[in-house]
Amino acid sequence: MSVRVYLLCKGRQVPVEVRGSGDGYAVRVGGRELRVGWQELSPGVAEATVEGVRLRFCYARQGDALQLHLAGRVYTFTRTREEVEARGAKPEQDVRAPMPGLLTRVLVEPGQVVAAGQPLYVVEAMKMETVVRAARPARVLRVLAREGEQVEGGAVVVELEEGA
Amino acid sequence: MSVRVYLLCKGRQVPVEVRGSGDGYAVRVGGRELRVGWQELSPGVAEATVEGVRLRFCYARQGDALQLHLAGRVYTFTRTREEVEARGAKPEQDVRAPMPGLLTRVLVEPGQVVAAGQPLYVVEAMKMETVVRAARPARVLRVLAREGEQVEGGAVVVELEEGA
């Protein structure tokens, strides 16, 4: 068995080759091959051997998303089914809802021209109000949610067109 | 769905009728019917409703054996597939190994007549030595394990014949 997976972590995509072998996996990443194997002690808690070194880790998987706790840190990985264009900090990400919450106010309308730093809308979650602003000068294309609505984290609330 | 199960707990067998209903189970035990339902929060940890009262419990199941932690106590149940004869403290239970461990010495031979309280064999486990004695006068029928062997908890090491 040999599988190529694309891992998305901290906005960067890494291609990884995973080959099952008799006693674990051989994982090729960034030109280096690591032999890994592990054993679950209880659901989500495991002891691994990576290149002969034993270590303890915890994980939770939901579909193609994985959180991994190792040596005091949590890393989040998403498996993308195919190689997607490498993501940077795309302009449109700035107007996605930063977290799930209540859309308390929408401050712009379609067609409106906004300046860099101008407030677009306000989301409230966990008793904190977050003002979402335009990163650059732009024109509002569409508003996709209404005040008083619950929005998902990462949902696009306002669509902007730059350089308009 | 309706199932009759026989539960063994603390040496007593209890017949129980379990009927699945739309929103949980109706369990009839000792002439009383209890409506129960539960929801697992995480593997082995659950919140239950028993006759409308909410409570938290934990459990671990291995085949037909179940340990249940409720309100600070652990109860052990075994489901027996058919009604077995009610068990009391049977004489032969006295000569079963009280725990898994090392059979350090066997002090009797087949054919030997032993008095009540006479030591039969010694098991060592977790740095503790346990001397297993005859409960009543008897004659040794067979010895089923050898010194230096590891024995399972509950294994018959010496078979006795009473009133011999």
Next chain:
Amino acid sequence: MTTAPPFSKVLVANRGEIAVRVIRACRELGVRTVAVYSEADRHSPHVLLADEAVCLGPAEPEASYLNIGRLVDAACGAGAEAVHPGYGFLAENPEFARACEEAGLVFVGPPSHVIAALGDKDRARRLAERLGIPTVPGHPAADDDTLERAARALGFPVVLKAAAGGGGRGMRVVTGPERFRETLASARREVKAAFGDDAVLLEKYLDRPRHVEVQIVADRYGTVVHLGERDCSVQRRHQKIVEESPSPAVDPHLRRRLGEAALRLAREAGYVNAGTVEFLLDREGRFYFLEANTRLQVEHPVTELVAGVDLVHLQLQVAAGRRLSLRQEDVVWRGHAVEARVYAEDPERGFAPSPGRILLLREPHLPGVRVDSGVQEGQEVPVHYDPILSKVVAWAPDRPTAVARLAHALQEYVLLGPRTNLGFLLDLVTHPAFLAGEVSTQFVEDQLAAWQAPDPPPEAVALAAALLAQEPRGPAPVASARAPDPWERLAGARLP
């Protein structure tokens, strides 16, 4: 001390870690407890920990934890003798205290008129000034125009604060006149949502002060003791995140002066029960009265560990009309305690709140470490309330060891599902400036503004790749999917 329980039954009008903390304290004293919960908190641990639990209603705070009528009805209906408000929600709301008093319930806190007097920051300031305790220059709550004029007169930067309620809610630093109105409007909205009152006041912003506060406890008979100070300088967006006692900046002489100022204020205000007097300490060692918090603080455990007392026990005992058994000369401080607050927030996305289901939870067990937690594996962290999940508190004979213990506890703390600030806290408490005790309220902005989560090491990438190379087994690692059919349909027992 084999005395009778201070009350037969207490309703705990709160949720999360503080509800758990108060319920446990009641149990230890033989007091029966009534928990309250909103529909979003059905599977929160405080609910089944109490002897009884009453559902208040929908998730929205106004309909549940801020609903005075429902809370008083629940307490009376359950036959509770007293109500413990915890912190936040209605803990500093004089109407709630009055509603309890009028319903014949003992409110575990000061009398409603004391809450009203001290909870109003303008009145509290004037009281401090009358007693000769220095205060930060500022302007009381007023309308937008008045506040804007006052800000220009004082000179920027200025701080906006809720006139009612504490905890840093609504607090905003305004550096210049351009965004004053916008910031004020935002502060008013947040303050209104948190405390039901949009009054905002103004203060001159001090440069890099420490936040130092004194814990006091008072009985009904005029005995007031102070239990030393806590240093709560380490804040992010005016929310305390790491607290310690003693303060590295307070020597015995300053401790005595701070303690005396706090006692004077408490006596003059007719204070009863546990409370906190907050000060700013400038770099020259001068202190300024900030405000008084008429309730238990989030960070009360650091005082408990150093002073060897149980503040919730003392609260319950003085609320029951007992005399304080503790005299000022009996208070002995020993060792050092540090607390870190664990929040459901994502430091990699600007500390945005991060609610959701807890998929895996392993809280750390270490000698000298106490974890006050309000969540359990499998529950949903609701979007409607404060993001605090738990507090990790380490005690040791000296500060370096206490901080080392805290760091180890943070490393061993596993919480998957919602994102948390655990990694950020770990980097904070191992930062050289923190280890040296050199902090101010600007510490995070000064030292950790450019903080970034570390990239995953190769072994993490390799393990993740091998795990994700497997086809997913079932919808989720959580147990609700494992329950057989009839339970899935069990009305009201489904996980949210």
Next chain:
Amino acid sequence: MTTAPPFSKVLVANRGEIAVRVIRACRELGVRTVAVYSEADRHSPHVLLADEAVCLGPAEPEASYLNIGRLVDAACGAGAEAVHPGYGFLAENPEFARACEEAGLVFVGPPSHVIAALGDKDRARRLAERLGIPTVPGHPAADDDTLERAARALGFPVVLKAAAGGGGRGMRVVTGPERFRETLASARREVKAAFGDDAVLLEKYLDRPRHVEVQIVADRYGTVVHLGERDCSVQRRHQKIVEESPSPAVDPHLRRRLGEAALRLAREAGYVNAGTVEFLLDREGRFYFLEANTRLQVEHPVTELVAGVDLVHLQLQVAAGRRLSLRQEDVVWRGHAVEARVYAEDPERGFAPSPGRILLLREPHLPGVRVDSGVQEGQEVPVHYDPILSKVVAWAPDRPTAVARLAHALQEYVLLGPRTNLGFLLDLVTHPAFLAGEVSTQFVEDQLAAWQAPDPPPEAVALAAALLAQEPRGPAPVASARAPDPWERLAGARLP
């Protein structure tokens, strides 16, 4: 206290909860650690908690934790400067201490000749007698005939005890001459298995005394301090199960006399490092020297919580040649601490050892409660070693609250798989005689001989029936069965 670490690297020559405890203490001081483990302990938590781990060999203690050669080789091979022996195994074996000394390793304990002198109970008794400290009448280690004659001369009941090593191992009360020989033979075998030496001594059996012991710490420069007493009267089969500090039977005057006796003995013996001097206290308040334990005790946390010190830190510091920073007049005792030992044993089957895989583990988190644990979910509790799994220790300002906290912690402690004594401990610490502080070494026999586990309440039967009515889903609730194929074949990483 921002001093350099006492050592660069320490090998911890033990397993279970004490290995975890010592590794954590080292980490807190910046000391790197080397764990050792037998093949049966591959998945025990101490192994991956340390910076490095060395497998000693097969499960049998003689081949692993009692193997002096392998331990010294492991320490030298890993470049350790010092060896911490924990308790049990080789902790009181003078040959081990000598082997460390000869290999240039610092043994974290007294010098080998002091271990030899005090570890030999006959010599220790004679030393106490020479210093005018009362002892229990008895006879030193001898052959079977001599001991039998001595027993008849003293009069029954008598107690048999290991001449080397403590912890109640091999201890037997003999009520009459009939079973003397058989009991002696059994005691010799158990003592031999535990300490590698079958010498057994004899003492007159006192009626219902208390077991009270004094914690001492000494540096190399003649400074010795005592940290007060622990009451360890509650025992079962001569194994301590519940310990507390202070003792309900010791007043300040008696504390001073006990402390002075312990200090005198320690000074005369040239004691260095942490140690314990054990006494029996009779019902008239007279005390008798019993033995000295030249190591850390299982029950050391109760002293730590009450005296506000970290004994493992102090051990490491004095072993590194540092001066004790603590003076006798600095020792302040505060509040009350109680410890309960959690064993893998089945109280429903005569407390038979109960090894096996831990299927579910949820240790309690409560303010004021410390859990020193040596196991984790999913691991196999080996049959080869002492059945101790963990210790639950509660501190509170007063004894009733400490006991209430302990009881709540025991109730919330969930361990499934091996049977444990948790339910028995819960009934013990809530027993009226224990609550009243009225205990002796006969407490369990006097009050709990007829103890029975409660029958399951109807709700437990109903839940069990509904759960067991389901067909089993897969072989076991444990995760090894969930691992995909290649991992199952992973050499050496399979769960035992």
